[in-house]
Amino acid sequence: MEAETVHRKGFLGRSAMVNKPNETMRIIVTVFVGIIFGFFIGKSFPALPLLKLNITSTLIHDFSVAGNKSTGGSTQSIDASSSSNNNRSNSTENQNVNDSSKIWVPSNPKGAERLPPGIVASESDFYLRRLWGEPSEDLISKPKYLVTFTVGYDQRNNIDAAVKKFSENFTIVLFHYDGRASEWDEFEWSYRAIHVSAKKQTKWWYAKRFLHPDIVAPYDFIFIWDEDLGVEHFDAEEFIKLVRKHGLEISQPGLEPSRGLTWQMTKRRDHHEVHKQTEEKPGWCSDPRLPPCSAFIEIMAPVFSREAWRCVWHMIQNDLVHGWGLDFALQKCVEPAHEKIGVVDAQWIVHQSVPSLGNQGQADHGKAPWQGVRERCRREWKMFQTRMADAEKSYYKAMGIDPPKFTFHH
Ligand SMILES: *[C@@H]1O[C@H](CO)[C@@H](O)[C@H](O)[C@H]1NC(C)=O
Numbered sequence: 001m002e003a004e005t006v007h008r009k010g011f012l013g014r015s016a017m018v019n020k021p022n023e024t025m026r027i028i029v030t031v032f033v034g035i036i037f038g039f040f041i042g043k044s045f046p047a048l049p050l051l052k053l054n055i056t057s058t059l060i061h062d063f064s065v066a067g068n069k070s071t072g073g074s075t076q077s078i079d080a081s082s083s084s085n086n087n088r089s090n091s092t093e094n095q096n097v098n099d100s101s102k103i104w105v106p107s108n109p110k111g112a113e114r115l116p117p118g119i120v121a122s123e124s125d126f127y128l129r130r131l132w133g134e135p136s137e138d139l140i141s142k143p144k145y146l147v148t149f150t151v152g153y154d155q156r157n158n159i160d161a162a163v164k165k166f167s168e169n170f171t172i173v174l175f176h177y178d179g180r181a182s183e184w185d186e187f188e189w190s191y192r193a194i195h196v197s198a199k200k201q202t203k204w205w206y207a208k209r210f211l212h213p214d215i216v217a218p219y220d221f222i223f224i225w226d227e228d229l230g231v232e233h234f235d236a237e238e239f240i241k242l243v244r245k246h247g248l249e250i251s252q253p254g255l256e257p258s259r260g261l262t263w264q265m266t267k268r269r270d271h272h273e274v275h276k277q278t279e280e281k282p283g284w285c286s287d288p289r290l291p292p293c294s295a296f297i298e299i300m301a302p303v304f305s306r307e308a309w310r311c312v313w314h315m316i317q318n319d320l321v322h323g324w325g326l327d328f329a330l331q332k333c334v335e336p337a338h339e340k341i342g343v344v345d346a347q348w349i350v351h352q353s354v355p356s357l358g359n360q361g362q363a364d365h366g367k368a369p370w371q372g373v374r375e376r377c378r379r380e381w382k383m384f385q386t387r388m389a390d391a392e393k394s395y396y397k398a399m400g401i402d403p404p405k406f407t408f409h410h
């Protein structure tokens with residue numbers, strides 16, 4: 001037992017060190033970005049879901065050829081698609097194929113070809129396990145839904161109220177931006193939650209790093225929520241029932257129309273289960289089937305299906321941490337977007353607009369911290385739009401076809 005303990009400490013490191021046997025179900029995942037990152041690099045991303053277009057494999061092949069020719073303007077997606085279509089006949093891989101004593105399985109995830117398929121575990125989960133006993137008997141339940149909150153300890157009572165609206169069918173993940181992870185143990189549910197602590201980061205920063213689609217693969221729906229939401233009139237199980245009933249791949253609860261509502265779309269409607277379309281101020285919607293009149297939700301309380309999240313995750317930029325502009329682009333991930341993106345009116349929330357993360361900024365040139373954050377949000381929005389437009393432009397150029405008219409609202 002002594003030796004085992006020593007070994008475990010050495011192996012798991014401080015983060016998962018167990019002090020008392022009855023605390024073993026609690027694991028605080030501290031951030032080892034390097035390790036996680038290394039893992040992702042090693043992982044395979046077969047067939048990038050470029051854009052929701054009707055692309056046959058022939059076209060993709062043409063595309064990779066064309067991408068090779070284009071001078072300097074090749075994008076990541078071009079690289080990815082061409083590398084997946086590489087003629088490998090002269091590579092070292094082929095020498096392995098010829099040596100029948102060595103394993104080489106091209107259909108394995110990229111980088112794992114040397115493994116027998118039976119041992120390859122390409123997906124994971126957030127299910128907490130014991131350190132003893134039969135592994136097959138570790139899990140009493142396997143929640144089908146995931147909810148994450150990006151939290152500071154000061155908002156604990158609000159989060160406590162919110163968590164109680166999510167049944168035992170949910171895995172709970174807290175992203176701590178203030179580093180105060182262990183203090184949450186005053187709440188009974190904290191012991192079954194996953195705590196990720198990295199100081200002063202945003203919801204989308206965490207989501208990009210810890211919610212990789214292969215990690216959250218067991219979950220039918222993924223809630224990626226802010227901490228300042230009033231949930232008095234919300235029940236997560238009921239919400240999911242309505243989402244399933246109306247075929248929503250990307251959704252959010254309706255927002256109680258109080259002060260400061262930015263978009264008509266997310267405003268809660270009385271006597272409705274869900275709505276998928278709205279009217280905006282004159283001139284705001286060039287097409288009623290596009291944002292912000294349709295195919296649109298905001299980023300404060302989004303809910304994604306597994307499939308939609310796989311696409312959205314790929315669209316999140318590593319450096320654009322505030323996620324501004326994502327809301328307008330979500331429609332690129334589902335089709336038809338105006339039918340599969342919607343707002344659930346019957347389960348609704350209140351946006352309390354507590355300035356929290358904004359206060360995590362830095363005073364700069366005499367400006368308040370929140371001003372610097374706000375400015376960066378706006379700047380990121382423009383950068384995201386530009387990147388998306390450029391990426392689409394080079395795609396269509398490489399395909400040799402005229403791009404459709406894009407309608408981004410400012
Ligand atoms: C995709 O293209 C194929 C053939 O090019 C066509 O038969 C099919 O209807 C298209 N699908 C859509 C959704 O446009």
Ligand SMILES: *[C@@H]1O[C@H](CO)[C@@H](O)[C@H](O)[C@H]1NC(C)=O
Nearest residue numbers: 064065066067068069070082
């Ligand atoms: C791709 O580009 C390389 C040089 O950059 C060239 O040698 C090669 O022939 C090109 N391949 C195709 C398929 O265009």
Ligand SMILES: *[C@@H]1O[C@H](CO)[C@@H](O)[C@H](O)[C@H]1NC(C)=O
Nearest residue numbers: 085086087088089090091094
């Ligand atoms: C791959 O390239 C080799 C020559 O390098 C050629 O003989 C072979 O036919 C090519 N295979 C494919 C599938 O293009």
Ligand SMILES: *[C@@H]1O[C@H](CO)[C@@H](O)[C@H](O)[C@H]1NC(C)=O
Nearest residue numbers: 087088089090091092094095
């Ligand atoms: C295959 O690779 C070898 C050494 O890297 C090279 O000498 C040879 O020309 C290549 N053959 C083809 C067909 O590309």
Ligand SMILES: *[C@@H]1O[C@H](CO)[C@@H](O)[C@H](O)[C@H]1NC(C)=O
Nearest residue numbers: 089094095096097098099100
């Ligand atoms: C496989 O090995 C055999 C004999 O060892 C050789 O004749 C053949 O050319 C090899 N094939 C390839 C694709 O390297």
Ligand SMILES: *[C@@H]1O[C@H](CO)[C@@H](O)[C@H](O)[C@H]1NC(C)=O
Nearest residue numbers: 144166167168169170237238
């Ligand atoms: C949890 O999921 C199970 C199976 O889908 C369902 O029967 C049960 O009612 C759910 N729990 C709650 C609290 O809704």
